Amino acid sequence: MATVLDKPPLPPTTDRPLDAALFQRPRSTHGWVSWLTTIDHKRIGTLYGVTALTFFIIGGIEALLIRLQLAQPNGKILDANAYNQVFTMHGTTMIFLVVMPLSAAFANYLIPIQIGAPDVAFPRLNAFSYWTFLAGGLFLYSSIFLGGMPNGGWFGYAPNTSITYSPGHNIDFWVMGLLITGVASTVGAANLVVTCLNMRAPGMNLMRMPVFTWMSLVAQLLTLFAMPVITVALFLLMFDRNFGSHFFDPSAGGDPVLWQNLFWLFGHPEVYILILPAFGIVSEILPVFSRKPIFGYPVMVFSGIAIGFMGWGVWIHHMFSVGLGPVAVSAFSISTMLIAVPTGVKIFNWVATMWKGSLRFTSAMLFAIGLVSQFTVGGLSGVTHGVASHDRQQTDTYYVVAHFHYVLFGGSIFALFGGIYYWYPKVFGQLLDDRLGKLHFWLFFVGFNLTFFPFHILGIVGMPRRIYTYPTGTGWDTYNLLSTIGSFIIALGVLVFMYNIRRTDSRFKKYKLTVDADPWDGRTLEWSVPSPTPAYNFAEVPTVKYQDDWWHRKYTVDDAGRLLPRPEIDEVRARANDGLKPGQHPHFPSPSFYPIVAAFCFPIAGYGLVYGRASGYNYVITGIGMSLLLVTLVAWGMEPSVAPPEDDAPAVHEEQPVLVGAGAGSAPGLGAAPDGGQPALTSGGGAPPPGDSGGGGGGSS
């Protein structure tokens, strides 16, 4: 476990003592190699984010193809085979390669800083988890060059996915790809759970943890227990396909419904894995831009935990049409109704958080309000699914598609983009342009509702899901066309977002702009460290006295309970921008080759299994992959977890840029400011390049 070591300062040296590692440890902190070997949770979080957004573009293009095909009856853009691949990969991508890793990006980057830790509990494991996720994603998409992408739906119902009905390798890629990304999720979850429980700064007790960290903790606990379930299901399916077992084959006594039970026993907690971090993000953004604490912190935390528990007891509501009998269906109908209660409490608490606040409508705030307003729709349609008797009309129709897009796009994606706007300055040291951000929001808001609201109607008037075509005269044409138009408005929003990143970057570089540590007048600890976060996170381990500790260092309340700035507020704010002072020797991350090497052993083994049916010799490839993994893990084990002290020694603190009048006393970030809402900017030389959070400790030996 990484700890803050009180190392004696050593002079830079070129004579490295031998250590136990087999190979010399990577030492670079700049350049692309440093990105491959980094174990810094912030860089890994950034990698997660960039990768997930890339997959978001891919999944989005798939969505546009789907919408083009369905824009009118008898569409000719895709044939049945291509359509089935595209809709399968759209779902698989958005869930496993976009929303989960994007949430992981935030969790990785923020949890340690929010709880006052120097890094996650197992930094190398963290890198391993990222690279395994990437390896799994690339493996899945390599199928496009190897006979076709998976085509059994993201839910892969047996026996349609059996060897009899899906003889190609499409499903094999799906099974192995998800198994690999499952390793990434499980390992990452274990790491973050231990981080939350063991790495908190003094005074940061559980009921002072920021809501985002709390919701991520619950989501990671869910991941930790849900991934094994789908892993088991995928193993059984792989054995059915490759080794002649009959778990899901009714003709040999197997049961296709077993697959559904296993899949949804994973699949429903998965829904909460996707939405809880988004709830957490919104619970961070709303208080900051309302200048009020979150309404009912304990209730927000416990409702999240309640959702986490109850999320395990509702999976049958995906299976109300299976014919499980009225007793089972009744029980799950009631539990589905009840899980709406903690969710509803959250919505009302968010509304109450804004009540009588001082609302600043920055891009982040707009996206957060977007979640509250749209998730409400998804939540209410969710309750109508709970009416199990009528759900037999709704299930497998576009009404369901509308429901979960309101939850996962109107909810998760909106919150995640809100989070990007909110934490972008902390991560990259640049403030995204607020006018473009708002344009992005409005394009998303209009495009999203235009795309997905008509789905409710389409479902009600009988359009089933997963059909690649429909005839004329169904009455579905207009809604489908509207939806297709909406999807392109969303795509336009994504383009605006990408342009915003480019424009912001060139603007900041051109004018040498930097960002204050606390551009939004934030509440939690990440705003008490410079932007971008230095490699060591905290120069000194913070001691926490309050929930929203950073806020309490800046503000108190008067007798009437109104907000009151502390006299020392300007000084406190200015100090947040300070770099390392002489005598401070915080923990620095120690790079390693092993995580990335270990991760890419999995696809090797995976290809062997995919092609094992073609020839038993291909299992040799699996053996090679697994042996390589074993060797790598042994070497990994022999490498000390922390690099020898001299690796950190040449931290040249004098190069730390000094911010001029940074944020001190200035009005932090009124989003509607005429200059495009760039609050608390100071121009001054020497800002670290964006995306390179190693600025402070970056001196190379």
Add this chain to the structure above:
Amino acid sequence: MTSRRPLRPGRRLALMVVSLVVLATACEGTAQNTMAPHGHFSSITYSLIWKVFIVAVVVFVLVEGLLVYEIIRFRAKSADDRPVQIHGSTKLEITWAIIPALILLVVGAATVGQLFQLDREQPNPVRIDVVGHQWWWEYRYHDPQDNSKIDVVTANEMHIPVGRNIRLTLKSVDVIHNFWAPKLAGKIYAIPGRDNKLYVKADDPAVYYGECAEFCGLSHANMRLRVVAEPQADFDTWRQRQSVTVVPQLPDKTTQSAASAGAQAFLQKGCSGCHTVSGYSAGNVGPNLSGFNSRSCFAGCIFANNDQNLRLWLRDPPGEKPGSKMPNLKLTEQDITNLTAYLRTLGDASTRPSNIGPAGS
């Protein structure tokens, strides 16, 4: 409840709210509209869901209204605003946990009641086995006199008597399918290795449209169906003519030369290996064709049953319905003409449902 009473004023008003959703579609001819039930069992669940919709709309208006109010009312006036720091209110939070919980329990109780109601066996039903195939539906009617016997086997288009309870037993020979005729009832899976039960009862003589709702492979979109509800007398006539004991007469060589050649081609080209024609062939891969000409649609109901479509289909089945088990037999135009003529001799076109339109039109 009994079927189809005129709407009470309150319910009519409520419907108008919901109809924001459905209104525009009503004029577009929506044969699969779940909000326009025409059957006893679809009406049962509809009677609950529209009330739930009203509650949902009220909650929606409440939440969005509050948000809009806040956005207008609490916009920051200055960067130094000093709002009162409210940390929460146990009383309020308990209120907005308890009230929804109570509403939901009421809805939940009503739902449970319906679930048991829908599960109940109904008296004196017509028993039909519905068998899902990739990608078409097979219907096997149990003999009313002897339940263990099947007396009618047909495909894609199911005939039922109006106002009678129909007990469908859902089965599948391959993957999971989902039988759905929205105006008659909710959907239930057809799962290989399991028998599922679904009751339907049609209110009016009409053709009810539906389709397979669970993804079942390549041509999932091409697995549609029709339910023809007709007066008992018409149904009895249909049933009699469809009976497995009725053997279609072989076409006469001289007066029906094309059809007669088609009958030969039916054997020579291999059609008989997959299709049953009573007294002539016994294939069991594709639909039973004994009553082919009495059906208004074929090939998973993606085609209206006319000569033009039939020729299109025979020319290249997998081209029309991707993945179709019926191969492209490279038939000559002459073969196609002959086979079409032959198929027209199978079954009685007078029992086709052409004289009844889709329900609700």
